Amino acid sequence: MAVTSVPPAHPTARPPTAIDVDRIRQDFPILGTTVHGKPLVYLDNAATSQKPRSVIEAMVQFYTSENANIHRGVHHLSERATRAYESVREKVARFIGARSPREIVFTRGTTEAINLVAQSYGASVLQPGDEVLITGMEHHSNIVPWQLLCGRVGAKLRAVPITDAGELDLEAFDRLLTDRTRLVALVHLSNALGTINPVTDLIARAHARGVPVLVDGAQSAPHLAVDVTAMGCDFFAFSGHKLFGPTGIGVLYGREALLEQMPPWQGGGDMIASVTLERSTWAPIPSKFEAGTPPIAEVIGLGAAIEYIEAIGLEAIAAWEGELLQCATDRVAAVEGVRLVGTAREKASVLSFVVDGVHPHDVGAILDDEGVAVRAGHHCAQPVMERLGVPATARASFAFYNTFQEIDALVRGIRRVRQVFGP
Amino acid sequence: MTALNDLYQSVILDHNRSPQNYRVMSDANRQAEGHNPLCGDRLRVWLRLEGETIEDVSFQGSGCAISKASASLMTAAVKGKTRAEAVALFERFHQLVTGQSDPTRAETLGKLAVFSGVSQFPIRVKCASLSWHALKAALDQPGETVSTE
Numbered sequence: 001m002a003v004t005s006v007p008p009a010h011p012t013a014r015p016p017t018a019i020d021v022d023r024i025r026q027d028f029p030i031l032g033t034t035v036h037g038k039p040l041v042y043l044d045n046a047a048t049s050q051k052p053r054s055v056i057e058a059m060v061q062f063y064t065s066e067n068a069n070i071h072r073g074v075h076h077l078s079e080r081a082t083r084a085y086e087s088v089r090e091k092v093a094r095f096i097g098a099r100s101p102r103e104i105v106f107t108r109g110t111t112e113a114i115n116l117v118a119q120s121y122g123a124s125v126l127q128p129g130d131e132v133l134i135t136g137m138e139h140h141s142n143i144v145p146w147q148l149l150c151g152r153v154g155a156k157l158r159a160v161p162i163t164d165a166g167e168l169d170l171e172a173f174d175r176l177l178t179d180r181t182r183l184v185a186l187v188h189l190s191n192a193l194g195t196i197n198p199v200t201d202l203i204a205r206a207h208a209r210g211v212p213v214l215v216d217g218a219q220s221a222p223h224l225a226v227d228v229t230a231m232g233c234d235f236f237a238f239s240g241h242k243l244f245g246p247t248g249i250g251v252l253y254g255r256e257a258l259l260e261q262m263p264p265w266q267g268g269g270d271m272i273a274s275v276t277l278e279r280s281t282w283a284p285i286p287s288k289f290e291a292g293t294p295p296i297a298e299v300i301g302l303g304a305a306i307e308y309i310e311a312i313g314l315e316a317i318a319a320w321e322g323e324l325l326q327c328a329t330d331r332v333a334a335v336e337g338v339r340l341v342g343t344a345r346e347k348a349s350v351l352s353f354v355v356d357g358v359h360p361h362d363v364g365a366i367l368d369d370e371g372v373a374v375r376a377g378h379h380c381a382q383p384v385m386e387r388l389g390v391p392a393t394a395r396a397s398f399a400f401y402n403t404f405q406e407i408d409a410l411v412r413g414i415r416r417v418r419q420v421f422g423p
Numbered sequence: 424m425t426a427l428n429d430l431y432q433s434v435i436l437d438h439n440r441s442p443q444n445y446r447v448m449s450d451a452n453r454q455a456e457g458h459n460p461l462c463g464d465r466l467r468v469w470l471r472l473e474g475e476t477i478e479d480v481s482f483q484g485s486g487c488a489i490s491k492a493s494a495s496l497m498t499a500a501v502k503g504k505t506r507a508e509a510v511a512l513f514e515r516f517h518q519l520v521t522g523q524s525d526p527t528r529a530e531t532l533g534k535l536a537v538f539s540g541v542s543q544f545p546i547r548v549k550c551a552s553l554s555w556h557a558l559k560a561a562l563d564q565p566g567e568t569v570s571t572e
Contacts, residue, residue: 036426357440359487361462361550362431369427378463391463391485420431421488422440 019312019320024401027052027308031401038371041406046191046219046350046397047375049244051305058304059246059297069293071270085296088303089286095306096217096236097227098253105259105286106294109250110218111141113237114185116252116289117214118145120265121235122183128154131180133211135160135168135197136387137190140380142216146185155182162387166193166342173202177209184213188220192381192395193342194325194350196224203232212258218242222399223321223349225314228253240298244399245305249298252289259285266291317400321349324398328407332396335414341393352379352393355414358421363394366420367413374410429540430547431488434496439488442495444481444502451481455564457557459549464490468498468557475505482554489538489547494554496534506562513555520551 025031028050033040042050062084068077070085089101098104107113122132132146136159143157150157158181160173168186177184184206189196203213212234220226221238228236235258240249254262264271264282268291273281282288309317328351333340337356355363364376375395378385385392396410448454448469456467466484470477480502482494497516501509516535518524522542541551 359485359491361464361487361547362489365430365544365547366427377461382463385463391465421436 018316019400021320021401021403024312025403027054028401029053029056035371035373036369041370041372041409043396043398043402043406043410044373044375045222045399045402046242046379046395048241048247049222049399050401051244051246051301052308054308055245055301055304059301062297062300067297070296071287081296084303085294085299088299088306091303091306092251095226095310096221096238096251096253097229099229100256102285103253103256103259105252105254105289106299107237107250107252108248108295109239109241110216110237111145111250113235113250113252114142114214114216115145116265117185117235117237117254118149120262120289121258122146122149123153124263125182126150126153126155129180130155130182131158131178132156133158133160133173133176133181133184135173135186136162137166137168137193137195137197137381137384138185138187139191139216139218140382141218142185142187142214143383156180159383160186162384164388165344166190166195166384166388167344168195168197168202170198170202174205177206177211179209181206181209181211184211185216186213187216187218188226189217189223189348189350190342190381190384191219191350191397192379192384192393193344193352194347194397195342195344196220196346196348198346199233200231207232212255219349222309223314224318234258240302240305243302243305244308246295246298246301248295249302251302254285256285259289262289264288264291268292270294312400318348320400321398321402324402324404324407325349325351327404328396328398328410331407331411332414335411335418337418338414341388341390349398351396351398353395354390354393355417355421358417360392360394362421363414363417366417367394367410370409370413370416372406372409372413426540426543430544432537432540434534434537435488435492438492438495442482442491444495444498445483446481447483448479448481451479453561455557455560457484457553457560459486459490459553461549462487464550464553466490466494466554466557468494468554468561470558470561472506472562475507477501477504477506477509480558482557486553487547487550489541489550490553493538493551496537497554497558500533500535501558509562510559513552513559516555517552520548 068081070082089104093101161169214235215233217238222243234255236253241247271291341352360376451469453470458465464486469481471479480498520541
């Protein structure tokens with residue numbers, strides 16, 4: 001791939017990566033729009049990503065000429081829709097390195113995938129006094145389902161503390177992994193801090209004690225090459241909308257043996273083998289966990305998103321984003337009065353920061369006026385904010401379509417924050 | 424650009440930097456906390472209500488420039504007012520920040536008129552009214568008597 005955009009000369013300049021960012025940007029209609037009369041600089045990818053034209057068109061195409069319900073019709077369109085839907089399941093399985101498409105359950109998103117595991121696996125395994133181990137850097141979606149579960153069965157929820165830099169305390173992890181631990185649930189890539197956790201190592205430690213592990217991959221799936229088999233996790237959850245696909249669709253990967261032993265969590269059509277008025281039997285996995293008509297068009301859109309990402313390649317994506325993050329880290333940290341929040345050694349995509357004496361919401365409002373979209377707030381990770389002693393942060397999060405010029409705009413915006421609010 | 428300048432007027436920036444009545448009130452007889460779970464803003468308003476009159480009012484907490492400046496200017500505006508006057512002022516202030524008031528009448532709100540720019544930023548209405556909601560809660564229900572912080 002030809003390189004048409006090279007980083008401007010700055011102290012951290014590295015050899016440019018094989019990402020044709022100008023051409024890629026042409027694929028995302030929204031990136032050509034303006035905000036307050038300025039070109040949109042979209043740095044809120046950890047909240048949701050923008051969609052390439054191929055994803056938008058795949059969904060329009062489905063509704064225009066292929067729409068039908070799946071798994072039940074004998075007619076041509078239904079067969080076509082079923083094939084399209086199931087082919088995405090195969091695509092997802094290949095994308096994350098699952099052994100079989102039977103290990104891929106479609107959900108509404110990461111949140112629903114985690115709730116599925118809590119309510120099905122968790123509720124059938126946990127006894128009073130048992131423990132679920134999470135970490136201090138989880139998104140609320142990997143805290144609250146476990147609180148609900150533990151409250152219901154009388155189990156205990158424990159959390160691995162994090163260091164000032166925003167890394168997991170690995171010694172504490174070993175200490176907190178006890179013979180009462182029945183499940184570990186941890187984030188792969190922190191949405192608030194950008195920390196990449198050593199999941200493969202932690203999974204091995206948990207497995208050594210016979211404890212299965214759920215990995216929250218909402219942030220990692222769009223930015224890191226994921227191979228669930230090599231990683232060894234028992235469950236892996238991610239969302240379509242952060243992966244350049246539509247909202248309303250997510251994935252739960254579950255190891256086949258576990259999915260087989262888990263009870264269904266929602267009842268309805270499509271998840272049964274047979275129903276009488278007295279009792280029912282369940283469909284084989286993964287249908288057992290997909291009650292009712294699923295979001296078919298969204299699954300088609302997710303398939304298009306995965307195709308788009310695979311054409312670029314996650315290695316190239318990770319390399320480009322790594323350069324962007326390094327450059328942004330150096331330049332934002334160099335602005336007087338700015339402090340970075342989350343300085344782990346292994347990071348991706350996310351740059352959280354605070355400006356002395358200025359609330360993150362005011363930072364976000366002024367950046368917005370410059371056309372720069374960032375998130376300001378607690379990022380649905382209040383325990384992280386509390387641990388690091390900040391009520392909130394401003395967060396810039398990068399995707400492969402971002403450029404070094406956009407980092408210039410971010411830095412200009414932060415300087416303007418300092419001007420408006422004075423030293 | 425102009426909308427943003429309307430939002431962050433210098434009076435607001437000054438009150439954000441050096442808020443008035445920013446203190447714990449040891450002889451307060453009413454207090455209430457305002458919390459905006461969306462952004463994490465949290466502030467506490469203290470009152471000394473004698474009869475129907477707000478003899479003294481103060482606040483403390485963390486929040487954005489809009490919520491902090493609004494709390495500061497609120498304390499200045501309601502000190503010495505009766506309960507009914509303060510509630511009426513809140514109603515007119517709320518109309519101002521939600522864009523429902525006649526702009527030509529804004530000056531009757533005195534210094535509070537600097538918040539007229541908020542109406543162009545619907546998401547910031549909650550920031551501007553947080554302290555007022557806490558004030559109203561403190562007026563409506565007797566809290567614990569005195570804070571010992």
